[in-house]
Amino acid sequence: MAAVSTVTNRRRILAGFMGMLFLCAMLFSAFYIAAESHHDCEGEDCPICACIDQCEGVLYRVSDDAPAAAAVLLPVLFLFLCELSQTSCILRETPVSRKVRLNN
Secondary structure (H helix, E strand, C coil): CHHHHHHHHHHHHHHHHHHHHHHHHHHHHHHHHHHCCCCCCCCCCCHHHHHHHHHHHHHHHHHHHHHHHHHHHHHHHHHHHHHHHHHHHHCCCCCCCCCCCCCC
């Protein structure tokens, strides 16, 4: 039973990691296009134009998968925020952690 749980946990972690990479690729592509949209083009073999074309290709491929990506990433983000809030509750300072002596 424990082996199945660790495999499931690894798959969940891998799926979350891949979703975050997917989101980063989408956001960085959009930022790159916005930043380099007014560059000094060198002509037909411009490397910046080639990168912009690749970024547009990424965004074009992502636009078809945007509803699926939102369906995957929103629950992962929600669970991450819930876990983060639980962790912050545990790490609060207490008199014992601050080594305060409580005398009667």
